[in-house]
Amino acid sequence: MFDLMESKRALTEEVKRFVQEMVVEKVKEIEETDEFPWHMAEHFFKRGYLTLLIPKEHGGFGGSIMDFCTIVEEIAKYSASLALLVIVQTVGTLPILLYGTDKQKDAFLGDIARNHRLIGFALTEPKAGSDAGSIQMTAKNHGRHHILNGKKSFVTNGGVSYYYTTFAKTNPRRGKRGLTAFVVPADADGLTVGKKDDKIGMRGIPSTSLSFKDVAVSHNAIIGRKGEGFRIAMETLNRSRPAIAAQAVGIAEAAMEYAILFAMKRRQFGKPIAKLEGMQFILADMAASVEASRNLVYKAAYYLDHNHRNATKLSAMSKFFCSDMAMKVTIDAVQVFGGYGCLKSRPLERMMRDAKITQIYEGTNQVQRFVVAEQMIKEHLEIYDRYFRKELEEMAWE
Numbered sequence: 001m002f003d004l005m006e007s008k009r010a011l012t013e014e015v016k017r018f019v020q021e022m023v024v025e026k027v028k029e030i031e032e033t034d035e036f037p038w039h040m041a042e043h044f045f046k047r048g049y050l051t052l053l054i055p056k057e058h059g060g061f062g063g064s065i066m067d068f069c070t071i072v073e074e075i076a077k078y079s080a081s082l083a084l085l086v087i088v089q090t091v092g093t094l095p096i097l098l099y100g101t102d103k104q105k106d107a108f109l110g111d112i113a114r115n116h117r118l119i120g121f122a123l124t125e126p127k128a129g130s131d132a133g134s135i136q137m138t139a140k141n142h143g144r145h146h147i148l149n150g151k152k153s154f155v156t157n158g159g160v161s162y163y164y165t166t167f168a169k170t171n172p173r174r175g176k177r178g179l180t181a182f183v184v185p186a187d188a189d190g191l192t193v194g195k196k197d198d199k200i201g202m203r204g205i206p207s208t209s210l211s212f213k214d215v216a217v218s219h220n221a222i223i224g225r226k227g228e229g230f231r232i233a234m235e236t237l238n239r240s241r242p243a244i245a246a247q248a249v250g251i252a253e254a255a256m257e258y259a260i261l262f263a264m265k266r267r268q269f270g271k272p273i274a275k276l277e278g279m280q281f282i283l284a285d286m287a288a289s290v291e292a293s294r295n296l297v298y299k300a301a302y303y304l305d306h307n308h309r310n311a312t313k314l315s316a317m318s319k320f321f322c323s324d325m326a327m328k329v330t331i332d333a334v335q336v337f338g339g340y341g342c343l344k345s346r347p348l349e350r351m352m353r354d355a356k357i358t359q360i361y362e363g364t365n366q367v368q369r370f371v372v373a374e375q376m377i378k379e380h381l382e383i384y385d386r387y388f389r390k391e392l393e394e395m396a397w398e
């Protein structure tokens, strides 16, 4: 594990240099204007951060989940919004990477990499969030085309994307086994973008609704087989959840750093507050939480990169553990600052608002706990059957 950390050090340093040079001065502007940072997106494309998992032969960065998390963590220390830009682009491309044909990879991923196109991921609907299998959007086969009808909500990069990876029901009678994935160009007739959501955090990176009214897409737009959409969505999110965890770790690290620097400078009772025992307990808990969380992120990334059988469990675990940690650490950092933590001129309140969102998107933390518990049950079934079933069945419960 520690060798692993060593090997990603060069990438961390490279991203850090870039972020300090290019990103730091833009953070306030992005926060205040809530305008999409096109100039930064272009820089990110040039550095490969928006083609992260796309193989080199299609013009991409050719990175791993480990690289994905490393880059996201480093950017999130300065701007969680810009880290989200990297995450959503990767989430949009993953279904094509995982299930696209060579022809589709060449057409869509090649276009994204060569022509710097943004891609969004449209799964959530007004009546289907955590229960993604219950989406209502339909795609009906009309000979040479499928016709899409329905509404999507909370689509990150809605209105600025060139493509949307979209999920619709091709067979409504089959429940979640009736879902199919499509890549829809943003300029398709009948596709309209709703008003930008006014969010509490992740400012500058828009989320919008999308309305599909008789949107015709060719069969080339179908990713994977018909009916495989739910699986494609889950496998995609499985690979991106450690990046949300990395984003949360980045936010928490930044808040912790502010807190310790402030605590060293601020004096009360004749000494820096960093020397007060009660304050030291808070600082030490922050440091231990960040360290433990970071290790969980990179273990999950390593498992995903190596197809480890526990990758799903670690991915969901990292997402809920690290985002809950970031929420706590950012709130505690405000506490360390006392009254000054409540001022909008300090970055801590931004970090607190951004941390909250990491607990919700890409599957809420309640849903992640449910995924972990289900994986635990699966893992332990064999042991249960072999050693414990008889014993438990014979047990007197009263």
Ligand SMILES: Cc1cc2nc3c(=O)[nH]c(=O)nc-3n(C[C@H](O)[C@H](O)[C@H](O)COP(=O)(O)OP(=O)(O)OC[C@H]3O[C@@H](n4cnc5c(N)ncnc54)[C@H](O)[C@@H]3O)c2cc1C
Pocket: 088, 120, 121, 122, 123, 124, 128, 129, 130, 131, 153, 154, 155, 156, 157, 199, 202, 207, 357, 360, 361, 362, 363, 364, 365, 366, 367, 370
């Ligand atoms: C900033 C932002 C960006 C987003 N970007 C995208 C995007 O790009 N693409 C996309 O498709 N979606 C996106 N989403 C949507 C996001 O994934 C959903 O908001 C999330 O999955 C939760 O769905 P919901 O909001 O409908 O809440 P609901 O599913 O209605 O949940 C409401 C509450 O009930 C709880 N709950 C639900 N089911 C259970 C259960 N089984 N057990 C216990 N508790 C449960 C939840 O944890 C939550 O606390 C985004 C959301 C936000 C806030």
